[in-house]
Amino acid sequence: MALNEILSLSPVASFQSVGDGAVVLLADSGQLYSCNDTSEAFLRHVDGKRSLSEIVDLLAAEYEVDRNVLEGDMAELAESLKQEGVVVSKA
Numbered sequence: 001m002a003l004n005e006i007l008s009l010s011p012v013a014s015f016q017s018v019g020d021g022a023v024v025l026l027a028d029s030g031q032l033y034s035c036n037d038t039s040e041a042f043l044r045h046v047d048g049k050r051s052l053s054e055i056v057d058l059l060a061a062e063y064e065v066d067r068n069v070l071e072g073d074m075a076e077l078a079e080s081l082k083q084e085g086v087v088v089s090k091a
Helices: 037-044 052-063 067-084
Strands: 006-009 013-018 021-026 032-035 087-090
Touching: 006 013, 013 037, 021 037, 032 037, 037 052, 037 067, 052 067, 067 087
Parallel strands: none
Antiparallel strands: 006 087, 013 021, 021 032
């Protein structure tokens, strides 16, 4: 996934933080996903205004991890979430 892509939750997805993670429900299929801390932190910043690069910057500052490593991991996560229909993107 390109770093300049703007990410938003899919129109059929609802996201809720719970305890040590989060859940995502896809209304069209009824599919329910449980998210770990990493996915929850990522999805918290997906707002339809920020690019993947901007989300990576926020997470790098929040967790004090190497940006280059985080960039690869978050691009992979974003692509997976996009394929599952949880997030959508526009360049």
